[in-house]
Every structure is written in structure tokens, then in C-alpha cells.
Amino acid sequence: MIRTIEDLYNLHEDYKEAMNREKMKILVCAGTGCVSSGSLEVYEALKEIVQEKELFVDIDLMEGGREGVNVSPSGCHGFCEMGPIVRIEPQGYFYVRVSEIDAPEIVEKTVENNEVVERLLYRNPETGEIYRTEESMPFYGKQKRLVLEHCGKINPENIKEYIALGGYQALAEAFEMTPEEVCQVVLKAKLRGRGGGGFPAGIKWDSVRKEHAGQKYVVCNGDEGDPGAFMDRSIMEGDPHRVIEGMIIAGYASGATKGYIYVRAEYPLAVKRLQKAIQQAREFGLLGENILDSGFDFDIKISKGAGAFVCGEGSALTASIEGNRGMPRTRPPRTVQKGLFQKPTVLNNVETFANVPLIILYGADNYLKIGTKDSPGTKAFALTGNIVNTGLIEVPMGTTLREVIYEIGGGIPQGKKLKAVQIGGPSGGCLTSEHLDLPMDFDSLDSAGAMIGSGGLVVMDEDTCMVEVARFFMDFTQKESCGKCVPCREGTKKILEILEKIIAGDATMEDIKLLEELAETVKDGSLCGLGKTASNPVLTTLRYFRDEYIAHVKDKKCPAGVCQAFKTYYIDPEVCKGCSKCVRVCPNNAISGEIKKPFSIDAEKCIKCGACVSVCPFNAVKEG
Amino acid sequence: MAAKQDFKRSFQRVNEIIEAHGRNPVELISILQEVQEEYRYLPEEILNYIATAMRISPSKVFGVATFYENFSLEPKGKYVVKVCDGTACHVRKSTALLNALKKKLELKEGQETTQDLMFTLETVSCFGACGLAPVMVINDEVYGKVTPEKAEKIIDEIIKEEGGRGNDQDH
Ligand SMILES: Cc1cc2nc3c(=O)[nH]c(=O)nc-3n(C[C@H](O)[C@H](O)[C@H](O)COP(=O)(O)O)c2cc1C
Ligand code: SF4
Ligand code: FES
Numbered sequence A: 001m002i003r004t005i006e007d008l009y010n011l012h013e014d015y016k017e018a019m020n021r022e023k024m025k026i027l028v029c030a031g032t033g034c035v036s037s038g039s040l041e042v043y044e045a046l047k048e049i050v051q052e053k054e055l056f057v058d059i060d061l062m063e064g065g066r067e068g069v070n071v072s073p074s075g076c077h078g079f080c081e082m083g084p085i086v087r088i089e090p091q092g093y094f095y096v097r098v099s100e101i102d103a104p105e106i107v108e109k110t111v112e113n114n115e116v117v118e119r120l121l122y123r124n125p126e127t128g129e130i131y132r133t134e135e136s137m138p139f140y141g142k143q144k145r146l147v148l149e150h151c152g153k154i155n156p157e158n159i160k161e162y163i164a165l166g167g168y169q170a171l172a173e174a175f176e177m178t179p180e181e182v183c184q185v186v187l188k189a190k191l192r193g194r195g196g197g198g199f200p201a202g203i204k205w206d207s208v209r210k211e212h213a214g215q216k217y218v219v220c221n222g223d224e225g226d227p228g229a230f231m232d233r234s235i236m237e238g239d240p241h242r243v244i245e246g247m248i249i250a251g252y253a254s255g256a257t258k259g260y261i262y263v264r265a266e267y268p269l270a271v272k273r274l275q276k277a278i279q280q281a282r283e284f285g286l287l288g289e290n291i292l293d294s295g296f297d298f299d300i301k302i303s304k305g306a307g308a309f310v311c312g313e314g315s316a317l318t319a320s321i322e323g324n325r326g327m328p329r330t331r332p333p334r335t336v337q338k339g340l341f342q343k344p345t346v347l348n349n350v351e352t353f354a355n356v357p358l359i360i361l362y363g364a365d366n367y368l369k370i371g372t373k374d375s376p377g378t379k380a381f382a383l384t385g386n387i388v389n390t391g392l393i394e395v396p397m398g399t400t401l402r403e404v405i406y407e408i409g410g411g412i413p414q415g416k417k418l419k420a421v422q423i424g425g426p427s428g429g430c431l432t433s434e435h436l437d438l439p440m441d442f443d444s445l446d447s448a449g450a451m452i453g454s455g456g457l458v459v460m461d462e463d464t465c466m467v468e469v470a471r472f473f474m475d476f477t478q479k480e481s482c483g484k485c486v487p488c489r490e491g492t493k494k495i496l497e498i499l500e501k502i503i504a505g506d507a508t509m510e511d512i513k514l515l516e517e518l519a520e521t522v523k524d525g526s527l528c529g530l531g532k533t534a535s536n537p538v539l540t541t542l543r544y545f546r547d548e549y550i551a552h553v554k555d556k557k558c559p560a561g562v563c564q565a566f567k568t569y570y571i572d573p574e575v576c577k578g579c580s581k582c583v584r585v586c587p588n589n590a591i592s593g594e595i596k597k598p599f600s601i602d603a604e605k606c607i608k609c610g611a612c613v614s615v616c617p618f619n620a621v622k623e624g
Numbered sequence B: 001m002a003a004k005q006d007f008k009r010s011f012q013r014v015n016e017i018i019e020a021h022g023r024n025p026v027e028l029i030s031i032l033q034e035v036q037e038e039y040r041y042l043p044e045e046i047l048n049y050i051a052t053a054m055r056i057s058p059s060k061v062f063g064v065a066t067f068y069e070n071f072s073l074e075p076k077g078k079y080v081v082k083v084c085d086g087t088a089c090h091v092r093k094s095t096a097l098l099n100a101l102k103k104k105l106e107l108k109e110g111q112e113t114t115q116d117l118m119f120t121l122e123t124v125s126c127f128g129a130c131g132l133a134p135v136m137v138i139n140d141e142v143y144g145k146v147t148p149e150k151a152e153k154i155i156d157e158i159i160k161e162e163g164g165r166g167n168d169q170d171h
Helices: A005-019 A033-037 A038-050 A100-113 A159-164 A167-175 A179-188 A201-210 A232-239 A241-252 A268-283 A316-323 A350-368 A401-408 A441-445 A467-481 A488-502 A507-525 A529-534 A538-543 A546-553 A581-585 A611-615 B002-020 B025-039 B044-054 B057-069 B086-092 B094-103 B149-159
Strands: A022-029 A067-073 A085-088 A093-094 A217-222 A258-263 A297-306 A343-348 A377-384 A390-396 A416-425 A431-432 A456-461 A570-573 A619-623 B079-084 B119-124 B136-138 B141-143
Touching: A005 A022, A005 A093, A005 A159, A005 A167, A022 A033, A022 A038, A022 A100, A033 A038, A033 B141, A038 A067, A038 A100, A085 A100, A085 A546, A085 B057, A093 A100, A100 A159, A159 A241, A159 A268, A159 A343, A167 A241, A167 A350, A179 A201, A179 A241, A179 A350, A201 A241, A201 A343, A217 A241, A217 A350, A232 A241, A232 A268, A232 A350, A232 A377, A241 A258, A241 A268, A241 A343, A241 A350, A258 A268, A258 A316, A268 A297, A297 B025, A316 A343, A343 A350, A377 B086, A390 A401, A401 A416, A416 A467, A416 A538, A441 A619, A456 B086, A467 A488, A467 A529, A467 A538, A467 A546, A488 A507, A488 A529, A488 A546, A507 A529, A507 A538, A507 A546, A538 A546, A570 A611, A570 B119, A581 A611, A581 B094, A611 A619, A611 B094, A611 B149, B002 B025, B002 B044, B025 B044, B025 B057, B094 B149, B136 B149, B141 B149
Parallel strands: A022 A067, A217 A258, A217 A343, A258 A297, A377 A456, B079 B119
Antiparallel strands: A022 A085, A085 A093, A377 A390, A416 A431, A416 A456, A570 A619, B079 B136, B136 B141
């Protein structure tokens, strides 16, 4: 139990010393991605061998002062595609695609003889270059991991490791200030909300601080509904105490004593890690009454979402925590005046809270040195799509798209050309190669008609049809509209219908005009951000790829060769070996033939789903 | 007869869940989540029961239950197969995966759950495991880089574990 600030610093010293006895630390990623690739088995195998050899130590075994090797699960390294990932400290060796059968070799070579296991190192698929350490990989070298500093480096399920690395000291420092001073620091640091809007967090905090109310709340938005985004998940899973610490500081600064973390239901591991972290923080006296003898009480509850994207919107989110249908409401009153349970509420995103300990510890002036003048700090992005290195990255605000895609992301696979980057999910927009040198910060992106959004970056190569992309996002928003506003509910449906018509080859130029009108109507007539931004993918693709729309309408062609309506499939009898694999996957029984003789596709029955193309081992299915 | 008894038992369990949440209407979503975990869906009788027991209107309970996608008023399969159709997975051909599963599970257009209540097939828009696209989740287990063949194999294994299709009643 930590009762005072002094206790915290003493424990920090003890744990630091205990961690120093770990002469080597084997970190096995236990994020959602790596777990699904089998990392827990790798962890168990490594731990067992190290224990058998009586080398194992960990922070919980402080007695005796023995030195040794620690094996620990860690948070996400952001390089999930190459999982399971094992990192060895202090050398920084970075092993990818590790399986449990590699465990004995890792222990024998790396642990006992300090040799690297060459075959487990990451090799760049494009250049063949091999990298020994995490730091030497361009994917990491160009990043600035501040908010994610602990992700992949500590055991997220052990508060002691967080404390050993200076955890909860920002809270201790905040307690030395007045709540007003804390708000001022956050204001001065120009911390802007990472959930999409970029609103200054300090203004929110200070407004809530000034409200007179019996009860105030802090709410952490962990809904992360944008498909293709997983920054918040990684932080909640990989460094949950950081979010908790940020929330307590927000509570102290604004005078709120109760906190809620709203996590989407699709993130069971994040819920589990947060629950455990909250439990540990309570046991250590870092949540509860009179925290660090400051006289300040704070506790946190987790609220699980139930699968509604719109609940990421602030007022819908609070409605959902209250046990209601998660529908946005009109403002004012603003959340800072009447938020959760009609009480003044600080509502921030996970990454926003995770920035707070950094700002308090290093000071606003140092924080302002990172990033751009009006968007200081870093931003985490989820880099996905047609890119060599998919993953989670963190870069200073203002980093250009070119650096992110070509230096960190390793470029587009198979030497293909970049066509567009979809930023900010369904409410964001498209950027093109002409934006490659645009600094990515709140204001620059805004002026380009796009937005940072939560930080999803989906890279699309030349084989992508932009009309299809617009359709995909419209399908998403249309399904997720809560139905309160007619323009949003009906307009998105109508837009989707037109896009489908274009893709099916049935549209006229009139439809494109109508599409533009509708897009504007939906934008103007909607209450919340979902409806207001729903047209963005359509408007930006129309702006940058109008010729593609026209090709679909006038020439009845899909320039990228994606849209099924303009396609036919046939089997090349020269290549087909008659293995019948395609017959088994065809959902409409359109393929027939005799085993070991060339098969054929019935064009009438073919629904052009392309399943046969991907399954044919001989590439005999051709598109025409 | 058997069904009736089932419900009696259900109400008792539902009551326990409600009590554990202190009959607090604010906890309605958590209560529905736990009830659904227990029964794999939210039977109408149970929703009515919850409304009465918690002294809130049935329309409120039904309103909440129908608003959120994760709640189902129809029985779901023992294995809920969720295919991600998020941006990253879509770009990496999740549609082919979905079609293969539909065929494997012999689901007709618009049908989500198999006749024997063994499987339910759904799409979800992102599990946050996009690095492993395309992603599929069965109950709580995440599978990454799933090809149609790999998916079929996983389904076959489940069927085998369950002792074949059609005779899966609990003993
Ligand atoms: C439809 C919709 C969905 C949203 N989803 C999220 C989300 O998943 N996570 C998030 O942090 N903010 C989301 N937001 C933004 C929130 O409304 C809110 O601005 C944000 O959580 C405030 O925190 P911040 O200032 O720290 O960014 C969403 C907004 C809208 C309109
Ligand atoms: S804009 Fe759409 S999602 Fe937002 S409140 Fe209106 S109907 Fe609901
Ligand atoms: S898009 Fe499929 S897991 Fe994110």
C-alpha cells in the first residue's frame, strides 16, 4: 500500500533495483495480434526453460537479491503481422514469427551464450536486408515512441514494473500543484484531443474545474470504432496504468472523483488488462480514498460497449454509460456543463489521457518542442492496407505522409504505385500522392479536406477502385447511423444506392450530380459528427478521382479492374489441372467439370465473387 | 415441458444477475450483456421479466436491446463466427472469406444461424487486429490471416470436436 508520495518514491527505488537484477529480459508480445498467432505458447515455453535452468527472476521475487533472466508478456510492438514477436533486452534483439519450438534455441544461444538467432531476425521482404535490433529497423528508427514508450517493454499486468519505470510520479507531481495549475500546464502544452476533433484538453479540464457541482466525472473514450484503427487498443492493452494515471490527474485538475472508461466490446483483452490494472491500482492505494495523502479521492469503472459506432460520439457515449440507447443529443448544453448523469464531465480519448503523464513529468515547455507549433506532441497511427510494414506507429505531429509511407511503412508492396491514403476512417477523407509532403497535423489536414481522425491510415495502391472505397465507407456509415436525423438516416442510404448503381454500371451523369447534392444535404442537415462527416469519403474521392466515377458511368469500365459488374471470369483450359478446388469454394455452383480435366465457369450463374481466383493453386482463373 | 423448465431456471439466474448489479437501471446494458452471455441471446420472456423485476418499462428494455448490434433477440449458435469486414480486412479480401464460410455452413441468403444452432455467422467492422487481416473471431478466439481454406479447416475441427453435425444436443 502506497500512502504517501514518499512511499511511492521509495517503492520506485526498490522495484528499480529489483528490475536491475534482471540481467536479461525476454519480452514476449501478448497483444491481441500476437496472441492469435500463438505467442502465449511461446511465452510459456520460454519461461519453463528459463525456470528449469534456475535462471528465472522477476520483480515479485525481490528477496535474495539474485540476478537472472526475466521472461515476461508485454504489450503490442505494433508489428503484429510479423508476430509472435520476442524482444530481448538489453541487446534489443528483435525476433519475429517465433514459435514455441524456437524456445530452446533462443535460451541456449541468446540467453546462455549471448548470440543472436539469425534466422528469427526480421528480414525486409523487398530488399532482403536483415536487422538485428528493434532500434535498427527503419520501421522503428523513424518513430518517436513517447506515448507508446512502455508498449512492448513492460509487463502490462504488473503495476510494479510501471512504478519501477517512474509510473505514477506524474500524479505525485500534479498533487504538488493546485488543480488550476495542472489545468494551466495542460493548456500551455496545447494538448489537443487525439480522438479526432483536436480540441484543447486544457480548456475542457478548466471549464469543468470552474463548474460548481456535487459530482463531476472523467470519461475515457476507448470506443475506437473506426475500422482499421487500433492505437487505443494497443495503449489500453500494453500500458493500461498510463491511461489510469492520466485520468486521475484529469480528475484532480477538474475536481472529478469518478471515472469511467468506455471500451468497445470487440476488445476483450483491453477490458481484462484495464480491470487488472484498476484492481492493482486500488490495492496499491493509487485509486480510492486520499490518494498519496493528497486528500483527493478517485475511482474508475469500466463500461463495455455493445456494438454501436455512434457511441464513440461524446453525448451518445455518456447516454450509453447511463444505460440508454446511445444516441447523440443536441448541444448546448456542452459535456463540460452537463455530461454524464447531467454532471460536468471531462471526456477525452485514450491517447489524450496517455499524453498527460508525459506533459506533467517533462513540463509544457519540453512538450512544446515536439511536433508542430499548433499541434505539439506525437500522434499514433495505425498503418494498414497495401503497405510493406503494417503496424502501429507513433511520430511527431507534422511528420509528412511520405516519411510515414515510404520510410516507416517501407513503401507499397510489389513496386506498385500509391493511389490514395484514406485517413481518419469513415468520416475522414482521401489524400493522394500530391499530398505526400503535407505535414500531418490537425490544421494542415483540415485545410486539405481530410482529418487526422483517430489515426487510421489505410494505404491503397493503384489496383484500388476509389468508387468502391467510397461505397465501402458509405455502407459502414449508413449501417451505423443512429436514425435520429432524417438527412443522415435516409441520405446515407440514398448515397449508398447511387454508389451501388455506379458500381453496377447502371448510373448516368445525372446520378453523379445528385450524389454531390445529397452529400451536401447530409452534411448540413445532421446533428452529430457521424452525419456531418459521412459524405467526406464521397466528396474527397469525387474531388480527386472524378475521372474514375466518369469511367464507370460513361465508359462502363472500372479503371482499376475491381468492380465485378464490368468483369468476367473464365478458366484457362491450358493452365487448369482439374483439381476441383474452385468448385468447392464457388458459392453459386457456377463451376463444373470432370476431375483432372479443365473446368469451366457458367457465366450466367457466376456472381463474380472472385473466390475461385484466390483459391486456384495454378492461377488458371482469369479475369477478362 | 423441458423448455418451460428451462425458463424457470433462467429467471433464477437472471435474478442473480440483476441483484449483482443492485437492480440499478444504469446497469441495464451490463445486465443484458451478462444475460446474453448466459443464454447466447435475449429471449423476449426474459426481457419482459427484466423490465418487471427492475421496474422499468418494457419499451425501455426492448429499446436498448434493439439499439445495440451485439444484442440478439434471436437464438444464436453455440459458436459465433465473426468475420471482420473492416477497412484493412476488406482490402485483403475478407469478402472471399465470408463467402466461403457461408457456403461451408450452408447458409442461405439472409440466414445467419445454422439450423442446428451450432454456428452463427456475422460480420464485424474491425477487431483492431488489422495487422493480421483478414481476421476472424470465433467466440473469443482471434484467428489472423485467414484464408478460405484455413477457415473451412477450423470449422471442420469444431464440428469434429462437437461429435459431428446434427447430434449436438447436450447430454
Ligand atoms: C460518430 C463519432 C464517432 C466517434 N468515435 C470516437 C472514438 O471511437 N474514439 C474517440 O476517442 N473519439 C471518438 N469520437 C470523438 C468524440 O466525440 C470526442 O470528440 C472525443 O472522444 C473527445 O476526446 P478528445 O478531445 O480527447 O479527442 C467520435 C465522434 C463521432 C461523431
Ligand atoms: S447525424 Fe446521424 S448518427 Fe448523428 S445523431 Fe443524426 S442520425 Fe444519429
Ligand atoms: S479491419 Fe479487420 S481487424 Fe481491423
